[in-house]
Structures are given as C-alpha cells and as structure tokens.
Amino acid sequence: HTEPRAPKGFVALRDVDPTIIQEMRYFTPHNFVGEPIDGYRKPMCILTEPAAKALHKAQRSLLRQGYSLKVYDCYRPQRAVDHFVRWAEDLRDERMKGEFYPRVDKTRLFEDGYIAKKSGHSRGSTVDLTIVRLPAKPTRPYIPGEPLKPCFAPRGERFPDNSVDMGTGYDCFDTLSHTDDPRVTGKQRAHRDLLRSTLAKSGFVNLPEEWWHFTYKPELFPDTYFDFPVSRRALPVAHF
Numbered sequence: 320h321t322e323p324r325a326p327k328g329f330v331a332l333r334d335v336d337p338t339i340i341q342e343m344r345y346f347t348p349h350n351f352v353g354e355p356i357d358g359y360r361k362p363m364c365i366l367t368e369p370a371a372k373a374l375h376k377a378q379r380s381l382l383r384q385g386y387s388l389k390v391y392d393c394y395r396p397q398r399a400v401d402h403f404v405r406w407a408e409d410l411r412d413e414r415m416k417g418e419f420y421p422r423v424d425k426t427r428l429f430e431d432g433y434i435a436k437k438s439g440h441s442r443g444s445t446v447d448l449t450i451v452r453l454p455a456k457p458t459r460p461y462i463p464g465e466p467l468k469p470c471f472a473p474r475g476e477r478f479p480d481n482s483v484d485m486g487t488g489y490d491c492f493d494t495l496s497h498t499d500d501p502r503v504t505g506k507q508r509a510h511r512d513l514l515r516s517t518l519a520k521s522g523f524v525n526l527p528e529e530w531w532h533f534t535y536k537p538e539l540f541p542d543t544y545f546d547f548p549v550s551r552r553a554l555p556v557a558h559f
C-alpha cells in the first residue's frame with residue numbers, strides 16, 4: 320500500500336526549534352475521544368515551514384522571559400478529523416464528557432465552533448498550544464478509566480498540566496475557553512493575553528472560541544486538506 324506523503328514545505332517542528340515542548344494529545348488516549356486518533360503514528364509536531372519558523376521566533380521571545388511554548392496539536396490529517404466526526408455521530412460514547420465538555424451537549428460541538436469537519440489543522444499552518452513556566456515540571460500520563468475532573472475546574476482540581484493557568488485545560492469545550500471570556504481575569508487573563516500577543520507578533524491569528532488555537536497567516540496551503548500520516552517517513556528530507 321502507498322501512503323500519501325507531505326509536499327515540500329512541511330517540516331518537523333523539532334528540526335526548526337527543539338526547545339518547544341511537545342505533548343501531542345491525539346497520539347494518546349488523553350483527549351476528548353478517549354483513544355489515540357487515526358493518523359497519528361508518532362507523537363511529533365509537523366507544520367509548514369513558515370509556521371514553524373514563526374513559532375521559533377515567538378519561542379525566542381518567551382525564553383527570554385523564562386517561559387516556553389508547548390504544542391498539543393499541529394498538522395492534523397483529514398483521517399483524524401474523520402475520526403472526530405465518526406465519534407461525534409455516536410451519541411452513546413460520552414466516556415470523556417466529564418473532563419472535556421461537561422456543560423455542552425455532544426450534538427453541539429461542531430455548531431458551537433469547538434471542532435471542525437474541515438479543519439485548518441489539515442492545511443498545516445494551524446497549531447494548538449500553551450505556555451509553560453521554566454523549568455518545566457514533569458507531567459504524569461492520563462490512565463484510561465481514571466476519574467475525570469471538569470476542564471474548567473480550578474487549576475489545582477483539574478487534570479494536572481505543567482502549563483501556566485489559562486483558566487481552563489486544553490480542548491475544554493466550554494464558553495470559559497472563549498479567549499475573551501470576561502470571567503477570565505487576573506493571572507489567567509494575563510497568560511491568555513501573553514500567548515495571543517506574543518503569537519500575533521509572529522503572524523498568528525487566534526480562534527475566538529479557543530484560547531489555544533492559532534493559524535499562521537498567510538497560509539502556504541490555504542485550500543488543501545492533507546491526509547498524509549503524522550510520521551517522519553511522510554516528510555520530505557530536511558535541508559536547512
């Protein structure tokens with residue numbers, strides 16, 4: 320069988336900036352579906368080269384202030400998005416509701432803008448990310464079946480993450496994740512604003528529904544939804 324490959328222009332983020340922390344949630348069962356997502360063969364961040372270079376610029380600015388970026392998702396194959404759609408159609412499967420969408424009906428996740436059937440991530444210039452205070456604390460894995468805590472609970476109560484407090488966890492499908500939600504104040508507000516303003520200086524635009532979701536503009540592939548798997552083999556040889 321022949322798998323699709325990435326065209327010239329896609330890179331492994333690690334080859335552009337090895338200091339950016341990678342916690343690729345869709346490679347693991349710790350996500351809103353509760354199992355590894357189709358197409359993620361390696362826990363690696365793949366992006367278009369302009370987006371990766373722009374993240375490297377943002378990272379240089381954050382490192383000087385004692386912080387690092389941490390990516391949760393980067394390029395996302397169309398087969399992964401199709402996996403999300405299949406999961407959404409099975410209304411009996413709510414195994415991860417208690418953490419990721421306790422207050423939103425599963426039937427509304429697409430209409431409310433939290434998940435897309437055609438995602439910018441599949442075009443390769445979109446990234447989900449947060450900020451970590453350095454030195455980064457170690458994290459623990461999620462154990463399938465463990466009791467779930469709402470992603471909008473106070474930081475000390477929700478699933479532990481070594482990121483700064485953004486007011487919710489990653490992929491928290493809830494109005495509290497809307498970047499400008501007025502209930503988010505103080506340090507949480509400062510952290511969201513630091514992420515958005517730092518990334519804006521590098522050319523990234525935020526999605527208003529999700530504080531963690533950013534697209535680099537202009538996009539190298541504005542109209543193509545790729546389906547090559549997330550793996551080293553799918554990438555063109557790097558020559559910087």
Ligand SMILES: C[C@@H](N)C(=O)N[C@H](C)C(=O)O
Nearest residue numbers: 432433434435438439440
């Ligand atoms: C699913 C979430 N991480 C995300 O990326 N949502 C946007 C809307 C998308 O699916 O493109």
Ligand SMILES: [Zn+2]
Nearest residue numbers: 446447532533
């Ligand atoms: Zn996203």
